[in-house]
Structure formats: structure tokens, C-alpha cells
Amino acid sequence: MAAAIRVEGLRKAYGAVRAVDGTSFQVEEGEIFGLVGPNGAGKTTTLEILEGLRPADEGTVVVAGIDARKDAAKLRTRIGVQLQATALFERLTVTETLELFGALYPRRLPPAELLKMVHLEEKAKEWTEKLSGGQRQRLAVALALVNDPAILFLDEPTTGLDPQARRSLWEVIARLRGTGKTILLTTHYMEEAERLCDRVAVMDHGRILALDTPPKLIRSLGERNAVEFTGGVPADFQGLPGVEELRAEDGRLILYTRELERTVGAVFETARQRNLAIEDFRIRNPSLDDVFIQLTGRRIRE
Amino acid sequence: MRGFAVYAIANMKMFFRDRGAVFWSFVFPILFMGLLGLGFGRAGTIEFDMAVIDEDDTAWSGGLWQALDNESLPFAVTNYTVEADARAALEAGDLDLVVVIPRGFAAFMENQTAPDGDRDRTLALPILWGADPQGNTLVAVGVAERVVDAFFQATASGPDALRVAPEPVNSRSLDYIDYLAPGILAMSVMQTGVFGLTFFIVTAREKRILKRLQATPIGAAMLLAGRIIPALVVVLIQSALLLLVATLVFGVQIVGSVLAVSVLVLFGALVFICLGFMVSSVAKSIDSAETLMNVATMPMFFLGDVFIPVSGLPVEVQYIANAMPLTYFARGLREVMLRGADLGSIGVELGVLAVFGVITFGLAVKLFRWE
Numbered sequence: 001m002a003a004a005i006r007v008e009g010l011r012k013a014y015g016a017v018r019a020v021d022g023t024s025f026q027v028e029e030g031e032i033f034g035l036v037g038p039n040g041a042g043k044t045t046t047l048e049i050l051e052g053l054r055p056a057d058e059g060t061v062v063v064a065g066i067d068a069r070k071d072a073a074k075l076r077t078r079i080g081v082q083l084q085a086t087a088l089f090e091r092l093t094v095t096e097t098l099e100l101f102g103a104l105y106p107r108r109l110p111p112a113e114l115l116k117m118v119h120l121e122e123k124a125k126e127w128t129e130k131l132s133g134g135q136r137q138r139l140a141v142a143l144a145l146v147n148d149p150a151i152l153f154l155d156e157p158t159t160g161l162d163p164q165a166r167r168s169l170w171e172v173i174a175r176l177r178g179t180g181k182t183i184l185l186t187t188h189y190m191e192e193a194e195r196l197c198d199r200v201a202v203m204d205h206g207r208i209l210a211l212d213t214p215p216k217l218i219r220s221l222g223e224r225n226a227v228e229f230t231g232g233v234p235a236d237f238q239g240l241p242g243v244e245e246l247r248a249e250d251g252r253l254i255l256y257t258r259e260l261e262r263t264v265g266a267v268f269e270t271a272r273q274r275n276l277a278i279e280d281f282r283i284r285n286p287s288l289d290d291v292f293i294q295l296t297g298r299r300i301r302e
Numbered sequence: 303m304r305g306f307a308v309y310a311i312a313n314m315k316m317f318f319r320d321r322g323a324v325f326w327s328f329v330f331p332i333l334f335m336g337l338l339g340l341g342f343g344r345a346g347t348i349e350f351d352m353a354v355i356d357e358d359d360t361a362w363s364g365g366l367w368q369a370l371d372n373e374s375l376p377f378a379v380t381n382y383t384v385e386a387d388a389r390a391a392l393e394a395g396d397l398d399l400v401v402v403i404p405r406g407f408a409a410f411m412e413n414q415t416a417p418d419g420d421r422d423r424t425l426a427l428p429i430l431w432g433a434d435p436q437g438n439t440l441v442a443v444g445v446a447e448r449v450v451d452a453f454f455q456a457t458a459s460g461p462d463a464l465r466v467a468p469e470p471v472n473s474r475s476l477d478y479i480d481y482l483a484p485g486i487l488a489m490s491v492m493q494t495g496v497f498g499l500t501f502f503i504v505t506a507r508e509k510r511i512l513k514r515l516q517a518t519p520i521g522a523a524m525l526l527a528g529r530i531i532p533a534l535v536v537v538l539i540q541s542a543l544l545l546l547v548a549t550l551v552f553g554v555q556i557v558g559s560v561l562a563v564s565v566l567v568l569f570g571a572l573v574f575i576c577l578g579f580m581v582s583s584v585a586k587s588i589d590s591a592e593t594l595m596n597v598a599t600m601p602m603f604f605l606g607d608v609f610i611p612v613s614g615l616p617v618e619v620q621y622i623a624n625a626m627p628l629t630y631f632a633r634g635l636r637e638v639m640l641r642g643a644d645l646g647s648i649g650v651e652l653g654v655l656a657v658f659g660v661i662t663f664g665l666a667v668k669l670f671r672w673e
Binding site: 051052053073076077079081083085086087088089090091092096099100101102103104105106143 | 309510514
């Protein structure tokens with residue numbers, strides 16, 4: 001497999017802020033690759049440099065065999081882009097919008113086919129301003145596909161959507177996997193990255209902290225479960241059996257354990273002894289969220 | 303090329319689907335001209351028809367008459383003997399102003415005694431004046447006042463005791479519409495030009511549509527051209543409608559060639575599109591763009607030779623008016639439409655507009671931002 005995207009030593013600073021601080025990664029052809037991290041981690045800046053929309057300070061960026069820093073004009077015909085928070089022209093229908101964007105490219109797909117790809121066939125004649133948030137986002141993905149690009153950039157495609165709209169967009173993206181397109185997406189929803197991405201790069205403060213498949217990243221935490229609840233402070237639950245790690249996040253306590261039963265029993269026993277009210281108690285398998293906490297010491301936030 | 307056509311046509315569709323834009327571009331100018339045209343109809347132009355009523359009938363009053371009838375003054379003086387007749391003519395719009403030289407004028411001039419015998423040292427000289435839609439007649443009153451002043455200074459000694467007493471008389475006047483029609487046309491073209499591109503760019507930038515377009519192969523030149531061409535089409539339709547109403551409803555005669563008018567209209571539209579483009583490059587938000595556009599167009603709206611001839615403005619304000627591109631555009635249109643001038647003979651106006659357009663375009667390009 002050839003690399004669809006190759007980034008080496010990429011740097012971009014805004015004044016004293018190092019938005020992208022020496023990142024390197026490769027995205028293979030046909031792969032769905034996720035850049036995850038909180039707001040301000042440098043995901044969007046990285047993406048916009050790769051799209052040729054923003055100049056970099058340093059580094060190598062090769063997208064579809066084109067030097068994105070030198071030949072942005074050529075690059076634009078090969079890639080499809082969905083920007084964060086899509087706005088659309090008013091007073092155009094969905095089909096007209098697709099025709100308008102299609103007209104800007106030498107090669108384009110027919111609107112009907114695009115609408116089918118994003119499950120928006122029944123909205124073909126609708127005014128864009130009448131679409132729901134989820135439908136707008138799916139139209140934005142259709143617009144990114146308008147020139148049948150080999151590489152697709154999706155910047156936080158599901159941010160701000162309700163869970164149902166989010167799942168429906170996940171379906172759309174998952175179906176693109178079969179078409180051989182390379183997809184680079186950013187998200188701060190770990191669940192989204194876990195579901196969609198073949199590989200994930202965890203980003204914070206402009207650096208990539210870890211890069212692997214989601215299962216491998218999670219496994220790197222060890223065969224542990226997470227016990228989460230509110231009630232008490234970390235000092236109350238120090239030294240419980242089986243607990244390998246204890247964290248406090250937003251008033252919630254997270255205990256990582258290899259001996260779930262013993263730990264859970266000990267938690268409630270301790271709470272009873274100290275007269276603490278345990279609320280919102282949850283046991284879960286470790287997720288990418290926990291990977292992020294492990295790597296940065298804090299929880300990812302919207 | 304096909305792609306560009308699709309893009310330009312989409313822009314055109316967006317314009318015609320915007321009821322507000324359609325109203326301001328097509329309906330408003332016609333309504334505006336219609337209201338002003340019906341209100342003020344046809345008003346006089348450069349020569350002012352003046353009547354002098356000489357109640358004194360002495361050498362002194364004759365002298366003042368001579369002074370007012372001077373060829374270098376913009377007065378066509380006729381004689382009326384009955385003030386009521388003069389007032390009627392004023393009301394009918396046949397006269398612009400009436401100067402009454404009262405009985406006892408000679409006595410006042412000789413020893414500054416008022417007609418009633420009191421030495422109250424002043425004499426009021428009534429000047430009646432008619433409709434003043436353009437501010438013209440008031441200027442004429444001012445000129446007459448100065449003539450009377452000068453006459454007194456030259457012939458009498460002692461303190462400045464002769465006064466004029468202007469008195470407006472309701473009347474309808476004619477021919478103002480001929481002046482107005484090219485002015486409204488110029489104003490409408492300015493509005494469409496300035497607003498057309500600015501709102502598009504600033505809104506699209508604020509909503510990040512520009513940035514999305516930047517990610518396509520379109521490029522800035524095509525992006526703008528695809529918007530400017532529909533704007534020019536709109537301007538042509540707008541001008542045609544306006545001129546049709548002006549000629550068919552208000553009987554305005556277009557003396558110059560339609561081709562010359564069209565070329566001038568397109569040229570003016572491009573110049574004002576450049577101004578709008580500059581505003582869009584400077585403005586940080588839709589709100590600030592709106593403010594800037596108003597700041598740029600409002601003074602021109604009032605002072606740019608649309609409703610009031612520049613010569614009718616106070617001298618200080620004339621300097622400002624003469625620094626406004628709309629003044630030159632309106633003047634050029636008027637020359638072509640009313641006097642049949644060809645484009646070659648309005649070189650000064652075209653030159654000023656071209657320089658203005660090039661400067662604003664240059665600044666706009668320099669300051670242009672995608673986001």
C-alpha cells in the first residue's frame with residue numbers, strides 16, 4: 001500500500017503559540033485515519049495545511065503525490081474538503097448547490113449519485129436553509145465528494161449534531177470505506193474515532209502523543225476496567241484492592257482495576273464506612289477516552 | 303467555461319430569489335423617481351424667470367432694475383405691474399421669483415427715510431419665490447440679495463440699511479424630472495454596484511463559504527467575475543426599467559444614444575463595484591460592512607448631484623461634492639442623456655471615475671481575505 005498522505009516534521013506557529021509542533025504521520029491509501037484531540041490541539045490547522053488552505057512554517061506535506069505546500073492549486077482538484085461548521089449558499093436547492101460546486105471542477109459526479117451516497121435523495125429539491133443540522137452535514141460530505149476525490153478531508157463532521165444524526169453520518173462515512181477512498185477526519189468524540197477509524201493519532205498541544213489502531217491503543221492500557229462515580233475525594237479511596245490507578249476528573253473519580261469484583265466491593269464498603277453517597281456509578285471497558293486521559297492526564301472536552 | 307457559466311447563473315438565481323434585493327434594485331428606484339417626479343414634476347433649470355414690480359417708478363428704482371437685469375446674472379427679467387398677477391404666475395410655475403420695489407424707494411435711497419415718514423433706517427424689499435425642489439431658487443434669491451446689497455453699497459452712503467425680505471410662495475414647477483431621472487439612474491447603479499458584491503463577499507466570508515470555495519479550484523478572479531457579471535446584468539435591467547418609466551411616464555427625452563448610455567452605465571457600475579469590493583475587503587463583519595457602505599454612499603446620495611445640482615450647494619459643500627465619484631457619474635449621464643454628448647466629450651468624468659475605480663480595486667485586492 002502506498003501512502004496517500006505523508007507528513008513530516010510539520011510546524012506552524014501563530015505568534016508564540018505553536019499550533020502544530022513537529023508532527024509526522026502517514027495515511028495509507030484506502031484508510032480512514034482519525035486525528036483526535038481537544039479543541040486547540042492543532043487538528044484543524046494540520047488539516048488546513050494538508051488541504052493547501054494554510055501555509056506551514058516548516059515540514060513536508062505530500063498529499064496524493066502532490067506537494068501541498070507548493071502546488072495547492074493542483075491539489076484542489078484531487079481532494080474533497082468538508083470544513084468545520086459548514087455554511088451553505090441560501091436560496092439554492094440541494095441539487096443546485098451540488099451542481100454549483102460540481103461546476104468548479106473539471107470532473108464531477110451527478111447530484112443524484114452524490115445524494116444517494118449520503119442518503120439525502122428525498123431532499124434533492126429542498127432549499128438548503130430548510131435542512132436540519134444532520135442533513136446539512138451530510139450535504140457537506142456530498143459536496144466534498146463532488147469531484148470524486150481520492151482523498152477526503154472531514155473536519156469534525158459530527159460536532160454539534162444530536163446522537164441520531166451523528167450515527168446516521170457515521171453510516172455514510174463507514175460506507176465510503178468500501179469505495180477505496182482515503183479519509184482523514186478530525187474529531188473530539190472518542191467513540192466516533194473508535195467506530196470509524198482504522199488508525200488514530202491522538203493529538204494535544206500540536207503534537208501527536210500516540211498513533212495506532214484503536215484496539216491497540218486501548219490494549220496499551222492493559223487488561224483493565226474503569227470504575228467511575230461521584231462521591232468523595234481521591235483520598236477516601238486510596239489503596240483499595242486491585243486499583244492500579246486513581247484519577248479525579250470534573251468531580252468524578254475513575255479507578256482503573258484488574259480485579260473488578262474486589263474493587264467494586266471495596267468501593268461500596270469504603271463509602272458505607274465513611275458515610276459517602278455514591279452516585280452515577282458506572283463500570284466500563286476502557287475506551288479511547290481512557291487512552292487520552294492516560295496520555296495527557298485530563299479528559300477530552302467538547 | 304461551462305463551469306463558470308453554471309456558477310454565474312447560480313449567482314443570478316440567488317439574486318432574483320432574494321425579494322429584498324429585487325425590491326431595492328428594481329422597484330425602489332422607480333418608486334423613488336415616481337414619487338419625486340409626481341411631487342415636483344417639471345422644474346426650471348439654469349435661467350430663473352424673475353418679475354420686477356416697480357411701485358416706486360423713479361430713477362432709483364430704474365437703476366436697481368437695471369442691476370437685476372444685468373446679462374451676467376441668471377435672471378430673465380419681465381415686468382409685472384400688479385402683484386397679484388405676479389403671485390399667480392409664481393404659483394403656476396411660470397415665474398421663479400418676484401422682486402417688489404416698494405413705493406418710497408427713491409426717498410429711502412436719498413435720505414434713508416422709510417415710506418411712512420419715520421426715520422427707522424431700514425427698508426424691506428420683498429422677494430417672493432416659488433418651489434425650490436433642488437435648492438435652486440433659494441440660490442437665486444441669494445443672488446438677487448447680493449445684487450441689491452451691491453447696488454446699495456455703490457449708490458448710497460451710511461449704514462447698510464436696505465434689506466430684502468424673501469417670502470416663499472407655494473407653486474408647482476416643471477422640468478425637475480429631466481434633471482432627476484439621470485440622477486436617480488446614477489444613484490441606483492451606485493447602490494446596486496456597491497451593495498451587490500459587498501454583501502455577497504462579507505456574508506460568504508463570515509459564514510465561511512468563501513473558505514469552502516477556496517478549497518475548490520475556482521480561484522479569486524473567477525469567484526469575483528462570477529458575481530460581477532450577474533451584477534452587471536442586474537444593473538442593465540434596472541437601468542432599462544428606470545429609463546422606460548422616465549420616458550414613457552414622465553416624458554423625459556433621452557437625447558444621447560442608448561448605446562452610449564448603456565456603456566456609461568456599465569462603466570459606472572464597475573467603478574462602484576470596485577468601491578463595494580474595497581468595503582468588503584476592509585469590513586470585519588456584515589454589520590461593519592453595512593455601516594461602511596452607508597458611510598460611503600449616503601453623502602453621495604445627498605450631495606452627488608442626484609437631487610440638488612452641485613452649483614446649488616454652499617461653496618464649502620461644493621468642494622466635497624466635487625470629490626465624489628457619483629457627482630461625475632451623474633454629470634456624465636446627464637450630459638449624454640439630456641445633451642446628447644458622446645463618450646469622448648465627457649472624458650473628464652470618465653477619467654475621474656476610472657482613477658477612482660483603479661485605486662479602490664487595487665486596495666480591495668491588496669486587502670482581500672478568504673476568511
